[in-house]
Amino acid sequence: MHHLDAHTATAIDQALFCYKTCHGMAMTHCLEMGGRHAEPAHLRLMAACAEICRTTAHLLLMNSEHGKHLCPECAEVCEACAADCERIGDMEPCVAACRSCAQACQALAH
């Protein structure tokens, strides 16, 4: 990604990693665990987080200014998802991925 500055490249990588982690864990780990892991609000938040991360990466890869415009909302959803995963427990990889992505998006938004 030689055409992108370092902050943008970092945000893309964090956003794709967060997408991978949220989507993968929601559709395997959370569904299999059941109970609090399968609460509708939790699964919807995981899915929303995965989708907004995927799309933020998509726009940033084009070097579109609108990618940066999505960063504040992407960071907010990631923070909300990290907090919900901490509440539920046994979701460490998702907490870490969401926190890192939120940080990278905030760095780009400012």
Added chain:
Amino acid sequence: MHHLDAHTATAIDQALFCYKTCHGMAMTHCLEMGGRHAEPAHLRLMAACAEICRTTAHLLLMNSEHGKHLCPECAEVCEACAADCERIGDMEPCVAACRSCAQACQALAH
């Protein structure tokens, strides 16, 4: 979509309608109902069906030959999703959308 033949335009509309129905029902109706509606295998099949329909439409909209190449697999996933929704019950809109999409994709594949 004046640039597309009638079969392709129909498949796009059916695929986007099936995406909308499967994704919307999975993330609201199925999660809220719980029980059989929230079985991991059912929710994964709904999500896989929504995603492959979304992508088949995306390629067909570009008039890419690879869109037609996805049609047999899209039809197969739609048929599997329709059958699973019939087994579970109370999923009529999804059964109908999946069957219509499968038919439109089969018409395009041949």
Added chain:
Amino acid sequence: MHHLDAHTATAIDQALFCYKTCHGMAMTHCLEMGGRHAEPAHLRLMAACAEICRTTAHLLLMNSEHGKHLCPECAEVCEACAADCERIGDMEPCVAACRSCAQACQALAH
């Protein structure tokens, strides 16, 4: 989509129609026409508009509050895309789809 209020259902339909129109026209009409239609900035804006509309619809279909949070940015990209399509000319379907989607997203954002 019986689980959604009327404003949300309208925004989903307008966003998916705008996605279809922008993505389809960019990858066929604009690329074939060349000249101003194929300027990098125009094609990137069309692609960004298609993607953000697709994702706004995805989140709204889940009845996620974060879908509404995307609406102001979705409306802004749609307005920018409509203006650019008017500047370039011969893009009427895209202008109309973008304007309608922007309006539906603004109605939902407030």
Added chain:
Amino acid sequence: MHHLDAHTATAIDQALFCYKTCHGMAMTHCLEMGGRHAEPAHLRLMAACAEICRTTAHLLLMNSEHGKHLCPECAEVCEACAADCERIGDMEPCVAACRSCAQACQALAH
């Protein structure tokens, strides 16, 4: 991704890397270069390759059997994209990413 076997995890990483490379280069490098890089057929193939890689990864992350069903078509599009990028020249990162993804998808398909 502790829930996935090694071949699947590799295919996911290669598919997301190929998506990133094809989408990013098409929307920046190819559009800026113009000429053969901006031929409609080339850009459509790049976009189709990016999209099918993104979706193959999405289904594989869910551990859906339908992810494996997409692998032969994903490999075919990647091979076609690699060949077209070699023909055009100055597309080495895309050639390499497409070849690696095709190989990982073929390993999973069998």
